[in-house]
Amino acid sequence: MYKYFTSESVTEGHPDKICDQISDAILDAILSEDKDARVAVETVVSTGLVLVAGEITTKTYVDMQKIIRDTVAGIGYDRGKYGFDAENLAVLVCINEQSQDIAIGVDESKDKEQGAGDQGMMFGYAINQTDTLMPITHYYASKLAYQLSKVRKDGVLSYLRPDGKTQITAMFNDSGECEYFTHILISSQHAPEITQAQIRKDLIEYVIKPIIPGKFITADTVIHINPTGRFVVGGPSGDSGLTGRKIIVDTYGGRAHHGGGAFSGKDPSKVDRSAAYMARYIAKNIVASGLADEAELQVSYAIGEAKPLSVGIDTFETNKITEKEILDIVNKHFDLRPKAIIEKLDLRRPIYKQIAAYGHFGRDDIELPWEKLDMVETLKKYLPKDVK
Numbered sequence: 001m002y003k004y005f006t007s008e009s010v011t012e013g014h015p016d017k018i019c020d021q022i023s024d025a026i027l028d029a030i031l032s033e034d035k036d037a038r039v040a041v042e043t044v045v046s047t048g049l050v051l052v053a054g055e056i057t058t059k060t061y062v063d064m065q066k067i068i069r070d071t072v073a074g075i076g077y078d079r080g081k082y083g084f085d086a087e088n089l090a091v092l093v094c095i096n097e098q099s100q101d102i103a104i105g106v107d108e109s110k111d112k113e114q115g116a117g118d119q120g121m122m123f124g125y126a127i128n129q130t131d132t133l134m135p136i137t138h139y140y141a142s143k144l145a146y147q148l149s150k151v152r153k154d155g156v157l158s159y160l161r162p163d164g165k166t167q168i169t170a171m172f173n174d175s176g177e178c179e180y181f182t183h184i185l186i187s188s189q190h191a192p193e194i195t196q197a198q199i200r201k202d203l204i205e206y207v208i209k210p211i212i213p214g215k216f217i218t219a220d221t222v223i224h225i226n227p228t229g230r231f232v233v234g235g236p237s238g239d240s241g242l243t244g245r246k247i248i249v250d251t252y253g254g255r256a257h258h259g260g261g262a263f264s265g266k267d268p269s270k271v272d273r274s275a276a277y278m279a280r281y282i283a284k285n286i287v288a289s290g291l292a293d294e295a296e297l298q299v300s301y302a303i304g305e306a307k308p309l310s311v312g313i314d315t316f317e318t319n320k321i322t323e324k325e326i327l328d329i330v331n332k333h334f335d336l337r338p339k340a341i342i343e344k345l346d347l348r349r350p351i352y353k354q355i356a357a358y359g360h361f362g363r364d365d366i367e368l369p370w371e372k373l374d375m376v377e378t379l380k381k382y383l384p385k386d387v388k
Contacts (some may be wrong), residue, residue: 004182006169007137007253009145012075012357013162013189013234015241019043020250020356022050023243023265025071026064028350031267033060035348041095041265042243045236047083053094054265064093071353076153076162083237114339116301117270118261124279125256126287127294129178132371133284134362136178137168138253142359143211144168148188151206161189163234170216181216184208185224189234200225250360251276256296264356268347271301271338275308277370278341280361282334284371286313289379290387291326293318299336306337320387329382333375345369 010017022043030037037058044051050068072078073086080088126133144166152160167185170178186203203225208217244262248254261272268274283295292315300309313327335344342348346369354366363371 004169004171005135005137005255006167006183007135007141007255008165008167009138009141009249009253009358010166010246011145011149011162011164011188013077013149013164014246015045015163015236015239016243016245017241017249017357018045018072018075018077018236019241019243020246020264021075021353022052022068022071024352024356025067026052026062027265027267028353029062029067030056030058030060031348031352032350033062034058037267038269039265039267040270043241043265044243045084045241047237048085048088049090049092049236051092051094055097056095057097065091076149077235082161082235083233084235113306113337114269115304115306116275116338117303118272119301119303120260120272121298121300122259122261122271122276122279123251123257124276124281124283124297124299125252125295126280126283127255128287130362132362132364133287135253135255137170138255138359139362140181140212140216141166141168141253142249142362144184144186144207146358146365147207147211148186148203156206157202159191159194161191161234163189163231163238178216180218181212181221183222183224184212184217185227187226187231189231190226192232196226196229252361257298263360264352268342268345269338271341274338274341274345274347275299275301275336277345277347277360278334278336281345281370281372282330282375285373285375285379286315286326286330288373289376290383291315291320291329291379295326297330301338306339308336311336320383325382329379333378 023041026041027039030039039056041052041054068091069086077084078086127135129136130139148164151157165187168181169183171180171182173179190199243265247258247262250263251258263273266273279297279299283297286292286295294316296314298312302309313323315323
């Protein structure tokens with residue numbers, strides 16, 4: 001256990017997050033018309049440019065130009081002075097069909113069920129540090145990023161621009177409880193005429209105070225606001241962006257392991273996405289039921305094979321029954337075959353763009369199927385009587 005731990009987040013206007021949202025907006029548009037489509041889309045952005053590439057097999061047609069421009073405008077890049085403007089983008093699209101070699105392993109037939117869309121390992125995690133069973137540093141870093149965009153979009157701080165980052169460092173005692181936040185960091189793109197002093201005053205008042213509980217801010221807490229003193233050039237005009245480059249922001253803020261793949265732009269036949277969601281669902285129900293105070297589940301697959309190659313669990317010595325017993329319970333009550341995951345979590349729906357920014361897990365602002373606690377009562381039955 002680290003005595004200090006740090007997590008970061010980014011706003012929807014960060015270049016990498018623009019890409020994630022474009023990729024998932026395209027996925028949602030296709031799933032709205034063709035729930036069985038195969039989609040693997042990646043996006044690159046730079047100054048005045050959006051490039052979308054990947055593989056799509058579908059029976060429907062979507063207007064990618066419109067989807068891309070609407071997504072960029074919805075984020076807030078709707079003026080030329082921001083250096084990235086929805087109306088004046090060069091949009092390039094390079095899409096092919098899914099490889100038949102991959103499709104063979106994923107397509108269902110009479111004698112073979114749906115296999116995994118790729119090999120790899122995925123992780124799910126939960127810890128009882130917050131009501132959403134997420135790591136406390138990641139939870140509040142994500143909340144700060146969301147609030148930073150909210151005050152911009154609501155016009156409370158109209159001089160802010162879409163790009164931004166947040167970071168929280170917490171100190172933990174020997175029992176693993178958060179004592180306080182040692183550092184709070186916010187970097188936000190802004191209009192050139194606003195002073196550093198004004199930005200600092202406003203972000204403390206309208207972003208930090210509404211989000212961070214007072215008990216975590218002490219006289220020793222250091223607050224950094226735009227540490228360089230200026231953040232005018234931002235977004236894709238300041239840095240290029242790419243789908244899948246913020247996977248730690250998407251998951252657990254570095255507190256848990258991450259598998260080999262990103263989420264955005266992938267339909268649920270890709271276990272990089274669907275199995276990671278299922279692993280979170282299992283880990284969250286394990287912790288909520290009291291079987292452990294912290295749990296990390298790992299699952300691995302071979303392309304074309306339905307059953308996982310392995311399922312493992314680590315409860316970091318917080319388990320109330322043996323880890324073998326917990327693993328037996330997981331194997332008994334949770335079906336980790338790709339088709340079963342998709343059906344259990346109802347994943348062939350256009351639900352992905354809404355999670356392409358501010359995290360895929362622990363969201364208490366939207367309802368997500370992998371965040372449900374509908375297995376808690378079933379799992380509680382396995383607790384020893386003296387624990388119940």
